[in-house]
Amino acid sequence: xxxxxxAVQEPRGxxxxxxxxxxxxxxxxxxxxxxxxxxxxxxxLFSHPADFTPVCTTEFMAFAAIRDQLRELExxxxxxSIDSVYAHIAWVRNIEEKMGVKIDFPVIAxxxxxxxxxxxxxxxxxxxxxxxxxVFVIDPQQIVRAMIYYPLTTGRxxxxxxxxxxALRTTDANGVATPANWQPGDKVIVxxxxxxxxxxxxxxxxxxxxxxxxxxxxxx
Amino acid sequence: xxxxxADGTLTSTARRVLATLEQPRTVEGIRDVTGQPLFHIxxxxxxxxxxxxxxxxxxxxxxxQAGREKL
Numbered sequence: 251x252x253x254x255x256x257a258v259q260e261p262r263g264x265x266x267x268x269x270x271x272x273x274x275x276x277x278x279x280x281x282x283x284x285x286x287x288x289x290x291x292x293x294x295l296f297s298h299p300a301d302f303t304p305v306c307t308t309e310f311m312a313f314a315a316i317r318d319q320l321r322e323l324e325x326x327x328x329x330x331s332i333d334s335v336y337a338h339i340a341w342v343r344n345i346e347e348k349m350g351v352k353i354d355f356p357v358i359a360x361x362x363x364x365x366x367x368x369x370x371x372x373x374x375x376x377x378x379x380x381x382x383x384x385v386f387v388i389d390p391q392q393i394v395r396a397m398i399y400y401p402l403t404t405g406r407x408x409x410x411x412x413x414x415x416x417a418l419r420t421t422d423a424n425g426v427a428t429p430a431n432w433q434p435g436d437k438v439i440v441x442x443x444x445x446x447x448x449x450x451x452x453x454x455x456x457x458x459x460x461x462x463x464x465x466x467x468x469x470x
Numbered sequence: 471x472x473x474x475x476a477d478g479t480l481t482s483t484a485r486r487v488l489a490t491l492e493q494p495r496t497v498e499g500i501r502d503v504t505g506q507p508l509f510h511i512x513x514x515x516x517x518x519x520x521x522x523x524x525x526x527x528x529x530x531x532x533x534x535q536a537g538r539e540k541l
Binding site for chain 2: 280281282283284286287288289290291321326356
């Protein structure tokens with residue numbers, strides 16, 4: 251195999267898990283923001299199809315409702331759609347006036363689709379003029395840690411977004427993985443041994459509950 | 471600008487950040503004093519530095535005379 255064939259291919263066009271988040275500078279409802287401004291914090295960068303639409307309005311109110319919980323997790327929020335900053339301002343003011351919910355996180359005005367293109371937020375099969383309901387979880391080192399894509403018709407689940415952030419933080423803090431439907435307080439997955447010797451030692455290890463050498467859990 | 475109003479006055483966020491800078495502080499140090507999120511502080515500092523209200527060196531920021539006059 252040649253060096254060319256074995257070289258790691260850099261991703262083109264779209265973010266990939268475990269890779270640095272594509273940097274940008276963009277106008278927002280809080281002024282011109284650079285992605286690097288969020289270094290040191292977790293960030294949920296999410297897109298919505300359009301301002302003044304019903305599902306998006308429910309989502310904005312739902313994101314606002316988990317804002318304090320996210321802050322406790324040192325996680326910031328930033329929205330995006332292909333609308334102007336004036337439309338965003340009018341919409342968040344309308345949400346506060348009509349729904350009684352203050353939207354205090356920045357929203358990118360991506361009229362020229364620069365950020366949407368960089369992050370692959372437009373799904374032409376759904377719409378060429380609107381961003382899908384995308385979520386990018388970016389860690390304090392600005393690495394893309396998770397991506398979620400929902401269609402235009404379906405509002406996102408805030409409990410799952412909170413669970414995802416908590417799971418990622420638990421993984422980073424403890425060097426463990428989290429099983430299906432994990433919730434804080436549940437047992438976590440101990441990474442499987444990588445050698446035969448380690449597998450034998452794992453079965454005899456204390457403090458872990460092993461169903462088999464590769465399937466071990468422990469309480470934190 | 472997000473930090474400076476059309477009439478030349480500072481926004482409340484900018485004022486809070488600027489008021490901490492009589493002594494040099496890092497972004498994290500400003501966060502510890504103001505409770506503002508890091509991205510807001512970086513955004514404010516960038517704009518206030520461009521306006522000559524703060525000066526930054528080696529990761530620390532200090533208010534300038536022009537900044538004091540704005541407070």
